[in-house]
């Protein structure tokens with residue numbers, strides 16, 4: 301069978317590995333926008349922002365994660381339907397690619413391109429971005445402001461405050477508690493707040509700043525929160541407002557009204573895009589938001605794989621298994637780093653020591669790359 305995987309992020313790589321495990325005969329083409337040819341699961345970005353040299357460890361070649369998939373860099377996806385994907389190639393030429401099955405794994409877009417690269421930049425471009433952020437922080441006179449106290453914002457401000465103790469750091473978080481989506485949230489909030497305060501970070505919860513739509517590095521500016529608190533900063537990173545990335549036109553019925561992610565069923569099939577069950581279209585990962593935000597890859601991959609096994613055997617996904625089994629993120633263990641010297645984990649109870657031991661050294665990359673992709677760092 302011929303498969304096309306769109307997106308070479310966390311779930312795209314796992315999809316390739318799943319197809320490779322199905323049969324040695326299958327032909328797999330991976331379409332990746334831009335020029336990204338390395339593993340990038342975003343987890344390391346807060347550390348890379350202060351330690352850009354770590355890209356050489358964090359960004360491993362995609363060829364280490366799969367055996368025989370063919371990576372094609374593209375400019376744009378124009379259309380996806382049963383059996384075909386229309387692309388604009390890197391020379392600007394429109395092409396139609398045919399496949400028996402298509403897997404969409406295009407992730408999310410976030411307001412901060414520093415914290416999440418959905419455009420598929422090269423390793424060199426990402427390195428340059430991280431260097432220019434670090435230089436801006438190093439030269440900051442007015443201070444660094446991070447907006448959004450979820451995992452990304454909390455980790456980023458802690459990295460900055462750890463490596464640049466003389467720079468004024470402020471975190472503004474709309475909810476009363478940090479770490480939305482974390483299990484045992486109120487205890488995790490307390491454990492993490494204590495560490496942020498110790499690092500000298502000014503954490504403002506239960507307040508927000510309107511009208512900032514992108515990261516900023518430049519001359520000093522004053523930002524005013526809804527409650528009237530004035531904050532001076534010359535570096536601002538937006539860690540709010542991520543949304544599913546659906547970079548080609550689809551009908552309204554293909555998008556979930558609440559999550560804005562792609563509608564899929566229990567087999568991760570996008571039946572509104574791939575209407576022909578003999579030429580199925582699956583969607584996995586953050587572009588679906590299926591089962592909630594921050595899903596673990598295993599549940600999506602398992603559900604898709606059993607559907608693929610049925611498809612390979614019967615030539616159709618009709619009456620195939622619907623084996624999706626999701627544990628909401630509030631029930632999953634949450635592991636957060638607080639700079640190089642801090643951290644927190646929810647298991648067995650919210651505590652800093654174990655969190656630090658498991659994550660702060662390399663953000664858990666060595667463990668995750670081995671467990672998820674069989675890639676040794």
Ligand SMILES: Cc1cc2nc3c(=O)[nH]c(=O)nc-3n(C[C@H](O)[C@H](O)[C@H](O)COP(=O)(O)OP(=O)(O)OC[C@H]3O[C@@H](n4cnc5c(N)ncnc54)[C@H](O)[C@@H]3O)c2cc1C
Pocket residue numbers: 306307308309310311312331332333336340341342343344345346376377405406407408415416417418419420451452545547584585586587594595635
């Ligand atoms: C800073 C940060 C820290 C995080 N920390 C954690 C953590 O500790 N634990 C955890 O479980 N999760 C964490 N996450 C979330 C995790 O990164 C995502 O859940 C995961 O990456 C989702 O994988 P995905 O394959 O769906 O999307 P992505 O990994 O985003 O991959 C999508 C891929 O599709 C490509 N693409 C986009 N558009 C197109 C197109 N038109 N054509 C082709 N390719 C395209 C993108 O360039 C990208 O390579 C973190 C996220 C961020 C931003």
